[in-house]
Amino acid sequence: TIGPLVCEAIRPHVGIPIDVHLMVEPVDALVPLFAKAGANLITFHPEASRHVDRTLQLIRDHGCKAGIVLNPATPLAWMDHVMDRLDVVLLMSVNPGFGGQAFIPATLPKLREARRRIDAHQAAGGQPIWLEVDGGVKLDNIARIVAAGADTCVAGSAVFGAPDADGGYRGVMAALRRAAEQHL
Template structure:
């Protein structure tokens, strides 16, 4: 496994040329496509869904696609994104009624599973599910909009998550 992966978000792409822009990012060295999904309920913005993901796969994008769900409820939409071609599905623990069950659902649908932590979300969720995680994503801004300033306290949270991963012995990728 590579020590570092580059995973640009396609949210800033030209959606009229999404397949082409995604292919260009991958050709320039990106390893993973980060696919931000917002529902205008969990966060105050609305973005893309499973049909757009399926279109990227149909265009010929074969790289792993990391679907970051900023939606509520989570469980209803997991199978749709898995069927559309997601490789990894991450979600915010406070958006799920049963975090353990949602992680299991993601894996049952053939994807790697992860949790996403907002700057103010406590890491205590990790106490119960480290053995089920493939990815932990730390947000360095509040979710919902691009172009925000980095929140410096994220660095302390990053160190704490790195420590927890190392002590757990599990193979969990840390994403920021």
């Protein structure tokens, strides 16, 4: 868990975008704090917002890209009415709470349907929307996840649990990229 102070402390030391996934309720009070601390992208669970459209606009008003996070049991319908405000849709492929959980296979059809909806939105003239998956992403499933439509994958325990003998972080990141590219 990283708060706004940690985000602010690491901002000068990284050249990559800082992606903040808010797993708190309510979210609106934290958006300005993370934006000021240097976040580039802020996502939140729609159940944690009183008004999803307004929260997305609040994030954008603070100069950040905005997105929603859908838990395994959260329906895709949440994205349908706010597509014009989304930069990213993050599908959780585990139930949030702790690292190291197994990927929930039912995420794959949900991922394919989310990709279909995003592609239809873009075909109708809408902006590009990243489709991200987080939870249980490993070497043995990343190709299927990418084949189902993800363009961004979050791997936590697969990376941070990598033994040094296998090349550590860099080795597992390279292996994950190679496995994901098998689909492409």
